[in-house]
Amino acid sequence: MSHKLRDYQVSSEAEIFARYKEGKRSVMFQLATGAGKTVLFVSIIRKFLKAGKRVVLIAHREELIAQAWETLRRYEIWAGIIKSGVPENFHLPCQVASIQTICRRQRLPKADLVIIDEAHHSQDDNSYGDVLLRHWPSSRILGVTATPYRLGGKGFTSIFDALVLGPNYKALSSAGYLCPFKYYVSYNPDLSKTKTNRGDYVIDDLEKAMRLAPIVASYNDHCKGLSGICFAVNVTHSIAIVRQYIEAGIPAAHVDATTDLEVRRKIFKDLKDKKILVLVNVGIATEGTDIPNIDFVQLARPTKSLSMFLQMVGRGTRPLWDAIKDAQDDDERAALVAASAKPNAIVLDNAGCYLEHGLPDQVYDWASYFVGRDKRKKGIDEVIEIIELVAEKENGEVVVSRIPDEVEGLKLREVNYIEREKIINLSSLKVFDKNLEIFKRLPHIHKAGFVAFRQYFDFCKKNNYLMTDQVWKYLKQKLVTDPTDERLRLAQKYARDCQIIRDTNPRHIAEPLIAASYALHDKRLKTIDKVLVPAKFLNDERAKYEKTNQVLA
Numbered sequence: 001m002s003h004k005l006r007d008y009q010v011s012s013e014a015e016i017f018a019r020y021k022e023g024k025r026s027v028m029f030q031l032a033t034g035a036g037k038t039v040l041f042v043s044i045i046r047k048f049l050k051a052g053k054r055v056v057l058i059a060h061r062e063e064l065i066a067q068a069w070e071t072l073r074r075y076e077i078w079a080g081i082i083k084s085g086v087p088e089n090f091h092l093p094c095q096v097a098s099i100q101t102i103c104r105r106q107r108l109p110k111a112d113l114v115i116i117d118e119a120h121h122s123q124d125d126n127s128y129g130d131v132l133l134r135h136w137p138s139s140r141i142l143g144v145t146a147t148p149y150r151l152g153g154k155g156f157t158s159i160f161d162a163l164v165l166g167p168n169y170k171a172l173s174s175a176g177y178l179c180p181f182k183y184y185v186s187y188n189p190d191l192s193k194t195k196t197n198r199g200d201y202v203i204d205d206l207e208k209a210m211r212l213a214p215i216v217a218s219y220n221d222h223c224k225g226l227s228g229i230c231f232a233v234n235v236t237h238s239i240a241i242v243r244q245y246i247e248a249g250i251p252a253a254h255v256d257a258t259t260d261l262e263v264r265r266k267i268f269k270d271l272k273d274k275k276i277l278v279l280v281n282v283g284i285a286t287e288g289t290d291i292p293n294i295d296f297v298q299l300a301r302p303t304k305s306l307s308m309f310l311q312m313v314g315r316g317t318r319p320l321w322d323a324i325k326d327a328q329d330d331d332e333r334a335a336l337v338a339a340s341a342k343p344n345a346i347v348l349d350n351a352g353c354y355l356e357h358g359l360p361d362q363v364y365d366w367a368s369y370f371v372g373r374d375k376r377k378k379g380i381d382e383v384i385e386i387i388e389l390v391a392e393k394e395n396g397e398v399v400v401s402r403i404p405d406e407v408e409g410l411k412l413r414e415v416n417y418i419e420r421e422k423i424i425n426l427s428s429l430k431v432f433d434k435n436l437e438i439f440k441r442l443p444h445i446h447k448a449g450f451v452a453f454r455q456y457f458d459f460c461k462k463n464n465y466l467m468t469d470q471v472w473k474y475l476k477q478k479l480v481t482d483p484t485d486e487r488l489r490l491a492q493k494y495a496r497d498c499q500i501i502r503d504t505n506p507r508h509i510a511e512p513l514i515a516a517s518y519a520l521h522d523k524r525l526k527t528i529d530k531v532l533v534p535a536k537f538l539n540d541e542r543a544k545y546e547k548t549n550q551v552l553a
Contacts, residue, residue, distance in 0.1 A: 006177065008167050009040045015164045016044065016142065024161040026132075026141030028119055030366050031166035033146040033314025034178055041115050041144055042075045045094060049077070053112035055094045056082075056136070060121040062098040066261075068117065069096045082108070103127050108135050119143025120150065120307055122159055129159050146314060147307035148370045151199040155372020163370040169317075169361050176324055176333025178317045179345040181361055184222050185442060187213045188352040189302060192462055200304045206233045213350040215241055215300055216248045219278065223346055227271055228296035230280040231312050238280045241300060245278050252278040259284075293318055296346035299353050306364070309353050313360045316345040355455070358434055359441065428465055429474055432456040436478065440530055448530040449479045450537075457541075472542050476535070483532035487525065494521040 005013065012029065019027045031037045045055050057079070059068045065083055072079045072094065080089030082097035082105065089095075090109040099121075102108065114136050122128040122143055132141060143160055150156075156163075172178040189212075194205040210233055232238035238254045245252035253267045253276045264284070268291060270276045278298075279291075297316040303309055323340035327333035337343060347360070435455050439448035453475065460467055494517065501513045 005039065005043055006036065008172075008177075009036055009043070012164060012166050013040055013043060019162045019164060020140055025138075026143070026160045027162050027164055028143040028145065028148055028156055028160040028370065029164045029166070030145055030148050032169045032172055032178065032317070033311060034318040035166065035172050036177075037144045037146070038071060041117075041142065042072070042077065044142065045072075045077060045113070045115070046075075048113045049093055053093070054110055055113045055115065056109065056111040057094070057096045057115045057117065058102065059096065059098050060116075060118045062100055064117075065096055065098050065101075072096065080109075099127055099131065102131050102135070111136050111139050113140045113142065116141070116143040119145040119156075119160075120147050122156065132159065147310050148366050149305075149307045149364075150369075151305045151307070153372060156370050157372065160370070163367060165366055168363050170363065173317075173361065174334060175330035176319065176327060176335070176337045179319050179337060179342060181313075181317075181347060181359065182222075182344040183347045183349065183354065183359055183442070184218065184444075185349050185352075185354060187218070187350045188355065189213065191302060191352070194302075196304070200308075201302055203234050206302055207237045209302070210237065210300055210351065213300060215298070215350055216244050216250065218348045218350055219245075219250065219298065220248075222348060223296045223298075225277070226295035226346070227274050227277045228279070228294045228298060228346070229271075229291065229315055230278055230298040231301045232280050232282050233301050235282055237300070238282050241280045242278075245280075250278060251276040252280060254280050255284050256282040257284065291315060293320060293342070295342060296348060298348040299351045302351040302353060302356070304356060306357050309357045310360055313345070313347050316347065354438055355435065359438060428460070429456075429471065431459055432475070432478075436531065440527070446530060447533075449483075449533040453479065453533065453538075453541075467542075467545060472538070476538055479531060479533045480535045480538060483528045486528050487532070490521060490524055490528070494518070 012031065016027050016029055029037070029040070031040070041057075045057070048055050057068055057072070059065055062083070065081060069079055069081055077094055078092060079094040079096050080092040082088070082095055083101055095109055095111075097108075114132065116122055116128065132139075141160070143156075148156060148163065167175075169178060173180045189209040191201065191206075191209055194209055195202040215230070230238075230241060232241055235254075235256050238256065242252045242254045253270065255264050255267055259267075267276065267279060271279050271291070271294070280300075294316055297313055299309075299312060301312075319337045320340050320342050323342075324333050324336050327336055432452060432455075436448060436452040439445045439451050442448075445451055456475075457467075459465075497517050498514050501510050501517065505513060
């Protein structure tokens with residue numbers, strides 16, 4: 001099988017080896033789902049084997065061992081399998097094993113390179129660090145993942161010395177290596193009563209919240225006749241969704257971790273052959289699973305995990321290989337994707353995931369997640385830090401510091417409720433900004449400003465946040481003042497452009513140019529009008545709010 005690397009894979013591989021040459025023992029490599037992490041680490045394995053070195057590839061689940069072995073075999077690399085009931089073939093220079101199996105083994109082969117697939121799992125517990133230290137204390141380590149992120153905010157620097165980043169999703173889709181998104185929002189579940197456990201939603205509560213989601217209707221509206229994967233909350237929910245699809249005359253099937261491997265392969269083949277159109281799954285198709293090229297993904301499972309969100313939507317980003325294989329450059333490749341039978345990666349968000357994580361083509365700060373930071377709820381952890389480090393000396397002097405040593409031994413002073421809420425709400429406006437940007441980009445939402453305001457108003461109410469004078473001023477600036485100023489600026493520019501056209505062209509030429517200029521002007525105005533709300537509306541909402549909450553401005 002061909003393993004020719006793309007330009008960005010070549011440069012990423014060179015950077016990984018450069019980190020090793022600098023003395024870094026372990027490297028984590030990030031690359032978007034579907035962009036070719038496997039091809040890259042196979043190339044690195046080949047180089048190590050050619051140099052007479054030994055390699056161990058670690059998968060994070062036992063059921064993925066056979067798949068990893070099969071992947072290597074397709075690239076003409078024969079590997080041993082370290083697994084209970086399988087004879088040892090330690091003479092082979094390449095081995096495949098799951099982390100669960102390795103943790104139970106005392107005797108393991110030597111390795112010059114250890115590759116950890118889906119390496120964002122390497123901080124689930126101490127297993128990885130313990131195993132690497134115990135069995136391969138001087139080996140090179142390479143972790144590969146699309147999402148160097150952990151829900152609890154824990155970083156990866158206890159295992160990895162450096163992070164190498166591949167090109168981001170926008171760059172890859174612009175170059176035609178991945179499909180651009182079409183993102184449809186069909187349902188926002190009420191998660192206000194949904195409990196959380198270990199940072200994510202409790203499954204049983206999620207199932208209740210998702211019962212009213214218009215799963216089949218969303219498919220018929222946007223993907224009728226297309227094939228794809230739906231992500232469900234649990235087995236009961238998944239089977240119920242399959243039943244809804246079948247009753248609507250749409251062939252569908254269910255898989256989960258208990259589904260027999262041969263049955264699972266048959267279902268995946270049926271999906272590829274379009275004998276079924278919708279594969280509903282629980283925890284199978286999010287990562288580390290070879291699936292056929294699909295037209296859409298459907299999110300019927302809310303999650304607080306950015307990693308899970310991106311792994312789910314990433315299943316649908318691969319373009320059709322036959323459409324792009326002969327492309328000579330990025331522009332041609334992107335044009336071929338646009339003209340293909342799969343011009344977009346379609347996402348049906350029935351779970352409101354966009355409210356939690358934004359849209360999946362934004363640029364993420366992976367370097368920050370790699371180093372590790374406390375999980376930030378709506379961007380307010382900096383505020384909590386400031387509040388905790390306000391102290392008072394015996395003479396009444398107040399000390400405010402971000403450095404714990406500077407307030408050590410002093411009496412902590414509680415910031416009063418209104419001051420605390422002012423700070424928190426100013427930070428929580430990041431939630432409003434994010435929602436406003438999302439709603440502006442969604443074509444079926446015509447009043448983005450109103451929707452973003454309502455979402456933020458409900459957010460503050462749900463979290464008992466005080467909407468202070470600064471908050472209302474900010475909302476007025478974003479929803480009234482800025483759009484009004486932009487409208488005026490555009491009107492002046494349009495008038496100026498029309499005058500220039502009239503002054504420099506005969507009438508028969510000027511008229512169509514002015515018409516084209518007006519069409520562009522009108523399009524820009526409509527974009528602004530999506531955001532603009534009347535000043536009277538905000539004033540009335542503020543008056544009602546302050547009367548109800550007895551807020552002093």
